[in-house]
Amino acid sequence: GSSTDSSTPGASGTTSAAKVIKVGMAYDVGGRGDQSFNDAAAAGLDKAKAELGADTKEATAVNGEAESAREERLSQLIDAGYVNVIAVGFAYAPAVKKVAAANPDVKFALIDSTDAVGPNIENLTFAENEGSFLVGAAAALKSKTGNVGFIGGVNTDLIKKFEAGYTMGAKTVNPAIKVQVKYLTQPPDFSGFGDPAKGKTAAEGMYQQGADVVYAAAGGSGGGVFTAAKAAGKMAIGVDSDQALTAPADVRDVIITSMIKKVDVGTFDFIKSLTEGKFVAGTKVYDLKVDGVGYSTTGGKIDDIKAKLDDFKQQIIDGKIVVPIKP
Amino acid sequence: MSTTGLKAGAKAITGAVRKPSLSPARIALIAVIAVFLIAVLRVVTGANDLASSGALAAAIGLAVPIGMAGLGGLWSERAGVVNIGLEGMMILGTWGAGFFGWHYGPWAGLLGAMFCGMVGGAIHALATVVFGVDHIVSGVAINIIGYGTAKYLAARTFTGSPGGGPTQSPQLGKLPSLSIPGVSSGLGSLEKREIFFVSDLAAILRAMVTNLSFVTLIALAMVALTWWVLWHTTFGLRLRSCGESPVAAESLGVNVYKYKFIAVLVSGSLAGLGGGYLALVAANIYRDGQTGGRGYIGLAAMIFGNWRPGGLVGGAALFGYTDAVQLRGGGTTVHAMLLLLAVLTIGIGAWQLLRKHRVIKGVIAISAGVIVAVWYSISETVPDALTGMTPYVATLLVLAFASQRLRMPAADGLPYRKGEGH
Amino acid sequence: MVAPAVELQGITKRFPGVVANKDVTFSVQRGTVHAIVGENGAGKSTLMKILYGVLRADEGTVKVDGQLLALHSPSDAIDAGIGMVFQHFMLADNLTVLENVVLGAEKRHGIGDRARAEIERISADYGLNVHADHLVADLGVGIRQRVEILKVLYRGAKILILDEPTAVLVPQEVDELFDNLRELKSEGLTVIFISHKLDEVLSVADSITVIRRGTTVATVDPKSVTSRQLAELMVGSELPSASTDVSTVTDRPLLAITGLTLAGAGVRDVLHDITLTIHAGEVLGVAGVEGNGQAELVEAIMGMREPTAGRILLADQDISDWHTREIREAGVGYIPEDRHRHALLLDAPLWENTMLGHQTQSPNAKGVWVDAAGAKAGAERILAEYDVRTPSIYVTANSLSGGNQQKLIIGREMSYTPRVLVAAHPTRGVDVGAQAAIWDHIRRARREGLAVLLISADLDELIGLSDTIRVILRGQLSDEFDPDVVTAQDLGAAMTGADQRDPGTVADDLGTRHTEAGPETHGVEEGQ
Amino acid sequence: MKATLDLRRVGLGLLAPVLAILVAFVVTSTVLLLAGDPVVEVWTQLLTVPRPRLVVAIINGASVYYLSAIAVAIGFRMNLFNIGVDGQYRIAAFAAAVFAGQGWLPGPLNIFVSLLIAVVVGAAWAGIAGWLKVTRGVSEVISTIMLNAIATGLVSFLLFRVADSTAGSNVTNTKTIPASSQVPGFALVPGTPNKIYGFILLAALVGVAYWVILNKTRFGYDLRATGRSETAAVASGVNVKRMVLTAMVLSGAAAGLVGMPLLFGQDYSYGTTFQPGLGFAGIAIALLGRNHPVGIAFGALLWSYLDQQSNGLQITVGVSSELVYIIQGVIVLAVVIAYEVVRRAGLRMEQRRVARQLSEEPGSPTPEGATV
Ligand SMILES: Nc1ncnc2c1ncn2[C@@H]1O[C@H](COP(=O)(O)OP(=O)(O)OP(=O)(O)O)[C@@H](O)[C@H]1O
Numbered sequence A: 001g002s003s004t005d006s007s008t009p010g011a012s013g014t015t016s017a018a019k020v021i022k023v024g025m026a027y028d029v030g031g032r033g034d035q036s037f038n039d040a041a042a043a044g045l046d047k048a049k050a051e052l053g054a055d056t057k058e059a060t061a062v063n064g065e066a067e068s069a070r071e072e073r074l075s076q077l078i079d080a081g082y083v084n085v086i087a088v089g090f091a092y093a094p095a096v097k098k099v100a101a102a103n104p105d106v107k108f109a110l111i112d113s114t115d116a117v118g119p120n121i122e123n124l125t126f127a128e129n130e131g132s133f134l135v136g137a138a139a140a141l142k143s144k145t146g147n148v149g150f151i152g153g154v155n156t157d158l159i160k161k162f163e164a165g166y167t168m169g170a171k172t173v174n175p176a177i178k179v180q181v182k183y184l185t186q187p188p189d190f191s192g193f194g195d196p197a198k199g200k201t202a203a204e205g206m207y208q209q210g211a212d213v214v215y216a217a218a219g220g221s222g223g224g225v226f227t228a229a230k231a232a233g234k235m236a237i238g239v240d241s242d243q244a245l246t247a248p249a250d251v252r253d254v255i256i257t258s259m260i261k262k263v264d265v266g267t268f269d270f271i272k273s274l275t276e277g278k279f280v281a282g283t284k285v286y287d288l289k290v291d292g293v294g295y296s297t298t299g300g301k302i303d304d305i306k307a308k309l310d311d312f313k314q315q316i317i318d319g320k321i322v323v324p325i326k327p
Numbered sequence B: 001m002s003t004t005g006l007k008a009g010a011k012a013i014t015g016a017v018r019k020p021s022l023s024p025a026r027i028a029l030i031a032v033i034a035v036f037l038i039a040v041l042r043v044v045t046g047a048n049d050l051a052s053s054g055a056l057a058a059a060i061g062l063a064v065p066i067g068m069a070g071l072g073g074l075w076s077e078r079a080g081v082v083n084i085g086l087e088g089m090m091i092l093g094t095w096g097a098g099f100f101g102w103h104y105g106p107w108a109g110l111l112g113a114m115f116c117g118m119v120g121g122a123i124h125a126l127a128t129v130v131f132g133v134d135h136i137v138s139g140v141a142i143n144i145i146g147y148g149t150a151k152y153l154a155a156r157t158f159t160g161s162p163g164g165g166p167t168q169s170p171q172l173g174k175l176p177s178l179s180i181p182g183v184s185s186g187l188g189s190l191e192k193r194e195i196f197f198v199s200d201l202a203a204i205l206r207a208m209v210t211n212l213s214f215v216t217l218i219a220l221a222m223v224a225l226t227w228w229v230l231w232h233t234t235f236g237l238r239l240r241s242c243g244e245s246p247v248a249a250e251s252l253g254v255n256v257y258k259y260k261f262i263a264v265l266v267s268g269s270l271a272g273l274g275g276g277y278l279a280l281v282a283a284n285i286y287r288d289g290q291t292g293g294r295g296y297i298g299l300a301a302m303i304f305g306n307w308r309p310g311g312l313v314g315g316a317a318l319f320g321y322t323d324a325v326q327l328r329g330g331g332t333t334v335h336a337m338l339l340l341l342a343v344l345t346i347g348i349g350a351w352q353l354l355r356k357h358r359v360i361k362g363v364i365a366i367s368a369g370v371i372v373a374v375w376y377s378i379s380e381t382v383p384d385a386l387t388g389m390t391p392y393v394a395t396l397l398v399l400a401f402a403s404q405r406l407r408m409p410a411a412d413g414l415p416y417r418k419g420e421g422h
Numbered sequence C: 001m002v003a004p005a006v007e008l009q010g011i012t013k014r015f016p017g018v019v020a021n022k023d024v025t026f027s028v029q030r031g032t033v034h035a036i037v038g039e040n041g042a043g044k045s046t047l048m049k050i051l052y053g054v055l056r057a058d059e060g061t062v063k064v065d066g067q068l069l070a071l072h073s074p075s076d077a078i079d080a081g082i083g084m085v086f087q088h089f090m091l092a093d094n095l096t097v098l099e100n101v102v103l104g105a106e107k108r109h110g111i112g113d114r115a116r117a118e119i120e121r122i123s124a125d126y127g128l129n130v131h132a133d134h135l136v137a138d139l140g141v142g143i144r145q146r147v148e149i150l151k152v153l154y155r156g157a158k159i160l161i162l163d164e165p166t167a168v169l170v171p172q173e174v175d176e177l178f179d180n181l182r183e184l185k186s187e188g189l190t191v192i193f194i195s196h197k198l199d200e201v202l203s204v205a206d207s208i209t210v211i212r213r214g215t216t217v218a219t220v221d222p223k224s225v226t227s228r229q230l231a232e233l234m235v236g237s238e239l240p241s242a243s244t245d246v247s248t249v250t251d252r253p254l255l256a257i258t259g260l261t262l263a264g265a266g267v268r269d270v271l272h273d274i275t276l277t278i279h280a281g282e283v284l285g286v287a288g289v290e291g292n293g294q295a296e297l298v299e300a301i302m303g304m305r306e307p308t309a310g311r312i313l314l315a316d317q318d319i320s321d322w323h324t325r326e327i328r329e330a331g332v333g334y335i336p337e338d339r340h341r342h343a344l345l346l347d348a349p350l351w352e353n354t355m356l357g358h359q360t361q362s363p364n365a366k367g368v369w370v371d372a373a374g375a376k377a378g379a380e381r382i383l384a385e386y387d388v389r390t391p392s393i394y395v396t397a398n399s400l401s402g403g404n405q406q407k408l409i410i411g412r413e414m415s416y417t418p419r420v421l422v423a424a425h426p427t428r429g430v431d432v433g434a435q436a437a438i439w440d441h442i443r444r445a446r447r448e449g450l451a452v453l454l455i456s457a458d459l460d461e462l463i464g465l466s467d468t469i470r471v472i473l474r475g476q477l478s479d480e481f482d483p484d485v486v487t488a489q490d491l492g493a494a495m496t497g498a499d500q501r502d503p504g505t506v507a508d509d510l511g512t513r514h515t516e517a518g519p520e521t522h523g524v525e526e527g528q
Numbered sequence D: 001m002k003a004t005l006d007l008r009r010v011g012l013g014l015l016a017p018v019l020a021i022l023v024a025f026v027v028t029s030t031v032l033l034l035a036g037d038p039v040v041e042v043w044t045q046l047l048t049v050p051r052p053r054l055v056v057a058i059i060n061g062a063s064v065y066y067l068s069a070i071a072v073a074i075g076f077r078m079n080l081f082n083i084g085v086d087g088q089y090r091i092a093a094f095a096a097a098v099f100a101g102q103g104w105l106p107g108p109l110n111i112f113v114s115l116l117i118a119v120v121v122g123a124a125w126a127g128i129a130g131w132l133k134v135t136r137g138v139s140e141v142i143s144t145i146m147l148n149a150i151a152t153g154l155v156s157f158l159l160f161r162v163a164d165s166t167a168g169s170n171v172t173n174t175k176t177i178p179a180s181s182q183v184p185g186f187a188l189v190p191g192t193p194n195k196i197y198g199f200i201l202l203a204a205l206v207g208v209a210y211w212v213i214l215n216k217t218r219f220g221y222d223l224r225a226t227g228r229s230e231t232a233a234v235a236s237g238v239n240v241k242r243m244v245l246t247a248m249v250l251s252g253a254a255a256g257l258v259g260m261p262l263l264f265g266q267d268y269s270y271g272t273t274f275q276p277g278l279g280f281a282g283i284a285i286a287l288l289g290r291n292h293p294v295g296i297a298f299g300a301l302l303w304s305y306l307d308q309q310s311n312g313l314q315i316t317v318g319v320s321s322e323l324v325y326i327i328q329g330v331i332v333l334a335v336v337i338a339y340e341v342v343r344r345a346g347l348r349m350e351q352r353r354v355a356r357q358l359s360e361e362p363g364s365p366t367p368e369g370a371t372v
């Protein structure tokens, strides 16, 4: 099928079937409902469904699947008529590259990777390092012990970006600060994103060794970090979405802020651009400048330092602070 | 294909195991030596987390699910059924905990976990006991089925639930835990003084009386109960006889199928309990892939422990402790352990060289020890990518250094058909 | 007249393709010893298993004390007062005597001290010399036998079934067993007893039932038959005897062992200073109670154990530190005592079995390759030459009967131009027909100038076949005996050390022979 | 006589898989019914004739599984349970990728040496487990579980040291293999541009080698004999310790090749997204194929077929694709149960045949030929 007519400008609302935009979404492992990265993408999709009347189809990756399985997933979405495809996660890069080349009429959004480029691919990347800088600064400002922690779920380049920003943010505030860093597992063992028991143990260790704020960039293992924070009466920082809203009620009060990665905005923007016929191939960086990343203030725990954080934010936007992507 | 494996190299005890190979006194002695070594290491390296009550409490938390899986393995293998499907049963347990725990409260969750694990056990029993299928095949299949079923059911049952989703359950209620207030704080102050050995001992005791989950107590009770049931009751004697010589048992009127079946069911429910612990105690939530291979580790702990409850606890504790220490202290604590490794290796090498006159072995061991020592002295910490290996390396090293006096039940893994063995 | 203790009527049992029992009928009077004899595979064990509830008869009835019994499992039989000692011991090695005995009968005296006391009591009452807390793995054969009997007595059995209890016992132990049986009989117990050794049967039985091809042929009075008549009832042909013709011994030594020592786990050596020489054309018999080092001697010769000291010469080559394969290639044939564990791949086709142990030799191999065609042709030849009854070389070894399996093994070991033959219990558990054939083969080997080391528990066989006999006791070899003059009783005495010391202590010594070795010391027992 | 019997044997042989698939069908349908999922639609999706590109994917997936299963089967034939294929292939693929990426050698030679490196590294890693078993008596079940985890850490540690990562990529990879050393695929399936891995030939070669070594060589005879009866093998002159070590090393060597089709035919580098878990699938497939080279090929194809066909379940039917694990697990179980049932029937048949043939012989009326 041809994709161009479905992305006619102004196809908002549910007025006519011909104008309905069809969007297929291929999630990374975990899929919708992971309360994290994939869910953020799903939120954007839901919004597009509600506001733009998009017709959507979703499919989720299986742990340890073959490369061909990812290709096949994208192809099947296309075969089913979903000629705009969002691939969630860098693992899809090779598949997108291949399938996009074979289907030049289909528009792709590839989240978190610039590895596949093409005239019909939009790469949505996020400046997690910049957002993490701000929460790192917040951690340092809030810390009384001069000791903070970072827990990464799996030791990948992506999570290292979080670590790099966080550490720099903390050190910028307090050059003498101690930053404890722990990754729960090494790839290809991705269980570190779903093992709260490990997250809890690691966080306990950090708190008992003096940290009073721990940043959990660990997907589902973050729940264990919050539990540990609650038990120790210390602070924690959430990731991806505003976890002070989504985490279990009894631990929400330990989450002083979350580093927000607006994947939902990215996916929604992508779909919107299609409906408006404004698709632009190439990399679109969601950084602080465009509010693609940021920090949350739910609970009012960091209201006192918000001014300082916003100052840092401005410096980053102005290029006065350059946040590295590697620790 | 038989599943018993080759005996080559395994210096199995062929003759007399008259008493349990380790008397309580010897176990106590080993424990004291271990504490002493850790105390020395802590003082020398300054890696205080080696013997903090926090680390030990975490160790307990990490050891319990492994221990329960291992205990499940022990029941099954004592009755002669090899159970490599523990991981699958454990996974089913996590889902059971999530589902029942969410709907009916955490205690029901615990029972649900055991029930779901038992369902896995029932499949294994059906395949191995009733159909006489190779035990390893059945176990491998159950791991696959457990993995798929839990994910499938999670997606089916948790999607759209409050705070849950296709890959995780809603938050589960908490199970009570236990602290002995006065003792705990007293030990705490003793621990803080960092007195050699005394503080270390205090830390251990403190970990055992502070915030101890009831499920941990249940798990410990299960170990004791297993020991008592299997070695001190009629039921246990009959069950073990099915693992040692089912035809002899049959000839004395023991219904071998029945005991094997029960054993595998218990095995499944214990593995399920381990999964339940992960979901209800360690995390308060079901998550896909939460077990992370702990079922296999449990199996390893059971073999490590020579198919005995006490040894199994030792294996699970070793793994739990090293895992806790690496997760908490990361590089620095593991770095401290390098020193211990270096000293031990050099010591063993010297002993080989001087007492046994095994030149090559001695020289190799000493050089290995020296390399580790050099590594220790020129580095500040162990890279994070490597610390995660600590529990695995430690288990392997202990197995390689400790002499292998393992003896599995004589008929473990062998197919049994009624009336065909005579 | 009182009802017989046991009455079997029209028992028929079919296995796939085999009718093991066909219309078997006989009865056993209370307080008697009733013997059952018959060839291998005649159906004796099957019949007893039916009586004990392990197997279920397809047809027929079992009455005990005149009561019709429905036997579904051994529990039913035990409840009816029947106890059975199986042909192959039913003991769990890693459990203690106590555990083995109380298993399944825990209700009687529990599993603790009361049971222990009861075991000691029975042991004392019947002179069984069994101790409750020994691990069965540590016990010798004789004492295991007595543990089995104790198991039965412990359950209060009134009817005892003993399936070939004497196959592994030396004469003295047999005598002790028979004394026990008479004692039991005098207490009103009924004993059903199976044996291939007809002399024994005649000496102990009150009445004898002969089974041939699954059916009862006759029940006879031992006072009115000779063993030859019995045998003829069993087989319908003449009884072969193990005897050698003229001596073929040469002065050419083929196997010479000097000072062979194998350190044991404890203080005592498993083998101590063994010195022996076998010449071409000579059969050297070694007698001994199981567990006195004969198995280790064989394994040391075959390179499966590393001797601690001493030399083994094959012709004039020192093979002491050779590997099993080299020794076999050098022309040492090997008939292991446990054919199922050491001589056969039960699941493999026969042609793969006829090359086992000779897989590097022609016609089975060409360089690193297996020569399947050669091996198959070789197999056909061996099976034909040694009269192995099988439909083809493609059936698995499992589907052969024990006697045919043994003929295959002997054929195999004789077919690769051996110079020395090491034969351990070559006719154990084999019926008279196959036994005669095997004896013939050994005699032929001797004629052809092989040096044969023959280890056997069957003293008549040993006396009949050997040119020289040595006795092994606690790892040491005795002086030579001349088979022409020595009697089984003499040998038995030498085997138990009764010619040197008080026989009463021997059983004890055998029973606990491993106990002095602490747990540290194992590992050595693995053939490293 | 023989021909008819063999026919019957073939019939029995086919009966087992058919029975198994039937059981798997029934069980899975029941699960679906209980969970309230659409049964007919699921089966329609799973049983549609795969499109050409899927056919390619199935064959490619199967060729990788095949190598993995052969590696496992080598151990199984000797009663060695190598759970460590997973770690072995990953560490081997990493080493080969590092070397191949350097492009020190020209095209094919680079490939060849890289393969050699993979084989050696896989063999060495498995050799650790073999060595520990032979010298220290450590159960290979434990040691290979531990070594899998250790391989993960080690590879991760080294990968970050040699990584060749570009900004914005988020994937850590070794250097890409030069184009001259990439193995071209075969465009065998019409209707799709996708190609079958060139290294499917490698898989076939390994399968043939496995069969030849096991069935045609003295070594293979010794290995099988050891697997059938360790005691009998020892008595026949097999050095069991050496066999254990050799079998473990061979198994590891084969495991080393598992990642090669992926490395040289698809990914061209080793990175954090290199396909994991192949070793575990290999265990199931080896068991499914009864350790027979042809059986394993069927098993691998079936496994891969289910993998690929289930991919569309979510899109076309809206059912979680994890359902396929249930099907695969049930098939493994059903196959072995069916085999067991059929094997018993076969055994009974064989015994009856032996007995009948013997009783036909004059002069030996009993099956045992007891009368001489
Ligand atoms: N479980 C079985 N399945 C099939 N056939 C069997 C089975 N057990 C025994 N048989 C057959 O039944 C026949 C009788 O066997 P049984 O063991 O009763 O003989 P036996 O008289 O005890 O011989 P032996 O003197 O060797 O002990 C055997 O020839 C054998 O072929």
Ligand SMILES: Nc1ncnc2c1ncn2[C@@H]1O[C@H](COP(=O)(O)OP(=O)(O)OP(=O)(O)O)[C@@H](O)[C@H]1O
Binding pocket: B420, B421, C040, C041, C398, C399, C400, C401, C402, C403, C428, C429, C430, D351, D368
């Ligand atoms: N459990 C069994 N299942 C099937 N067949 C059996 C079984 N046991 C024995 N048989 C069959 O019985 C026959 C002979 O068995 P059996 O062991 O009784 O022989 P035997 O002559 O008594 O030799 P042995 O002295 O070794 O006992 C063989 O054909 C074998 O296939």
Ligand SMILES: [Mg+2]
Binding pocket: C041, C045
């Ligand atoms: Mg028999």
Ligand SMILES: [Mg+2]
Binding pocket: C044, C045, C046, C087, C163
């Ligand atoms: Mg018999």
